[in-house]
Amino acid sequence: MQRNQWKTASAQLLKHWHRSGISQVPVVSLQSLADATAWLEENSSTLFDEYEPQTLISASSVNESGQVQPAISGPDQQSVEEKRIDQRTRNQPESTSKSLGKWNSPSLVIIDRQGVLDSLNERVMACRKCEEIVCRRQRTVFGVGAVDARVVMFGEAPGADEDRVGEPFVGAAGQLLDKILIASGLNRDEVYIVNALKCRPPNNRTPTDAEIENCRPFFENQLETIQPEYIVCWGSVAVRAVLGSQDSVGRLRGKFHSYRGAKVLVTYHPAYLLRNPDAKRLAWEDMKMLMKDMGIAIPTKG
Numbered sequence: 029m030q031r032n033q034w035k036t037a038s039a040q041l042l043k044h045w046h047r048s049g050i051s052q053v054p055v056v057s058l059q060s061l062a063d064a065t066a067w068l069e070e071n072s073s074t075l076f077d078e079y080e081p082q083t084l085i086s087a088s089s090v091n092e093s094g095q096v097q098p099a100i101s102g103p104d105q106q107s108v109e110e111k112r113i114d115q116r117t118r119n120q121p122e123s124t125s126k127s128l129g130k131w132n133s134p135s136l137v138i139i140d141r142q143g144v145l146d147s148l149n150e151r152v153m154a155c156r157k158c159e160e161i162v163c164r165r166q167r168t169v170f171g172v173g174a175v176d177a178r179v180v181m182f183g184e185a186p187g188a189d190e191d192r193v194g195e196p197f198v199g200a201a202g203q204l205l206d207k208i209l210i211a212s213g214l215n216r217d218e219v220y221i222v223n224a225l226k227c228r229p230p231n232n233r234t235p236t237d238a239e240i241e242n243c244r245p246f247f248e249n250q251l252e253t254i255q256p257e258y259i260v261c262w263g264s265v266a267v268r269a270v271l272g273s274q275d276s277v278g279r280l281r282g283k284f285h286s287y288r289g290a291k292v293l294v295t296y297h298p299a300y301l302l303r304n305p306d307a308k309r310l311a312w313e314d315m316k317m318l319m320k321d322m323g324i325a326i327p328t329k330g
């Protein structure tokens with residue numbers, strides 16, 4: 029592996045290890061990255077001992093940008109790595125929300141997760157399942173954030189701003205979400221943000237059940253790959269997608285639900301909060317419940 033590839037891969041790995049509480053890893057900053065990289069090169073042979081060989085990504089599968097690519101194989105022979113990624117992105121159950129067992133597959137190391145998500149994103153970009161949507165979309169909106177996030181913020185569908193930029197929650201509702209996250213001690217780059225639908229419905233209409241089912245394999249694979257401890261469902265569409273429930277947010281909020289072992293919190297969508305400011309107090313109560321369960325200190329006034 030070339031040195032610049034080590035830099036990108038090691039930065040991701042070290043960040044993950046720090047979050048995992050591995051104390052022998054040096055503190056990472058831009059200034060210390062060169063030292064950390066050298067340290068990783070010297071110690072990588074023993075550090076990787078804890079991982080099963082099949083969970084390691086080969087050096088040749090990391091491209092110049094530090095992204096994982098399926099290993100190149102001959103036309104008749106698919107590599108073990110490519111088969112494994114394909115299995116995770118293709119062979120998921122059609123619908124899992126009604127049979128809430130634990131995650132299907134073992135947790136992946138961070139660069140493996142990124143590789144799976146990159147592969148899945150390529151399929152999203154090529155997807156044309158929803159006829160009414162696909163002819164009007166500008167961009168698909170896959171998801172952003174930390175692939176080792178403890179919490180996934182799960183929204184509805186892209187709006188006009190998201191359709192233009194290709195990122196979830198970037199419009200006015202996104203700015204409110206950012207404020208809520210900051211107030212909750214959660215930076216945007218520490219969480220993973222995803223929508224039920226990857227494409228904008230015409231005129232921002234509510235996604236249909238059929239469209240949610242069309243997109244289900246994509247968001248279920250994202251959740252399966254990240255395997256978060258918590259999922260926050262922002263609004264009733266997210267509730268329908270993750271919990272399979274038609275109940276209102278008002279009836280479901282205020283307690284934890286379950287999706288494959290992750291704790292699911294239901295609260296109001298930021299767009300609803302912009303239209304109904306009185307509900308912000310309830311959303312804040314929900315976030316405080318999340319923070320308490322996550323062990324995040326709740327700020328006190330004054």
Ligand code: SF4
Pocket residue numbers: 152155156157158161162168225226227239242243246
């Ligand atoms: S919303 Fe999902 S299922 Fe529908 S076209 Fe877009 S990516 Fe495909």
